[in-house]
Amino acid sequence: MKNFSIVVLLLSAIIWGCDKSSSTATSGGKQVAGRIVYVNTDTLLNQYDYYKDVVKASENKRYRLEADIANKARNFQNKVAFFQQKAQQGGLTQEQGQTAQAQLQQEEQSIMAYRDKAAQDLAKEEAKKTEDILNNIQAFLKDFNAGDKYDMVIGYSKGGGVLYAKEDLDITKSVLEGLNKKYAEDKKSGKVKADTTSAPKK
Template sequence: MKQILSILFAVAVLASCKQGASEGTGGQSSGRIVYVNTDTLLNNYDLYKDVVNEFQNKQFALENELKKKSESFQNEVALFQRRIQAGGMTQQQGETTQQQLQKKEQDILLYRDNAASGLAEDQAKQTDEILTNIQAYLEKHNEDDRYDMVIGFSKGGGVLYAKNNLEITTEVLEGLNKEYADKKDGKKSEAKSDSTATK
């Protein structure tokens, strides 16, 4: 997930080139470009960490559920084979049970595919939410029109070199984490007031 976000963020450039920001003659833009180190940002952005943890928990739960379904199915198959070998089934019963087992196997595979697809969709939505939050914050952060462009920098990405004094990762990260903490606190206090109201 981190690689996907790094690539998306490096490509997603916030270009707020406002005509009013000018330097010198001819009303040209000041050309102030800064960057955010996406690797550092993603490693330390609390929303991203929570999303990754949530996704890993869902993935782990799905894997456990599939393992249980698979083990249960294997036990049924083993029981069926023992009963066939012991002669405890008629040919018709054997064929019916075999068809039921095949259907059960198909259902497990279909469930696995649908669950994996649902997880992938969920991951795509959350990735979009993270990028949207970052871009929205950068727009607010640049309300005073200090920058014409904020680019994403990551090792091995499109930007091979940038001066350290152009990096704004720390201030962006602090702002994003504060904004996220405030949102979480707001949701907690809403949940408390809702539970108090229902008592």
């Protein structure tokens, strides 16, 4: 999804940080020099169940919207073809023809307005979900760092601002496990509901 690719860009920057005095911390059983660690954002988003569900739900809604608009367009084209056929056969007076043409123009404008509004609503919903994903990750990282182990957690991705990072600074696995566990608990308790209804076949 184009909108959700923004998440990757945002997470490639610093996704959580606070000012603390320098010391050593432990990550994955290894001693880490300094108090800065990183999360691989590509891996995180590919395997974060909430993100996957949100993208799937958004794609399904987009498919349903496209199918709905396509159906409206087909019905409209059928009405246009019927009007043209009737007009060619002389089955309409001039006044009837003008009235029918005005109605068709109004219906066409209505379909276009519906399409534009639906697309805007979907874009707003995707933006809100993007914000929710970022907020969830940041909130989790604050809880994850309740023991005050780290000064900063950096979002790392290939081609991003961080060109190199030692593997023992990578806490992606622990963060991902924690995020997915919390999401599963939230779904079970009803705090989070993701519409993952299968998209209709085109």
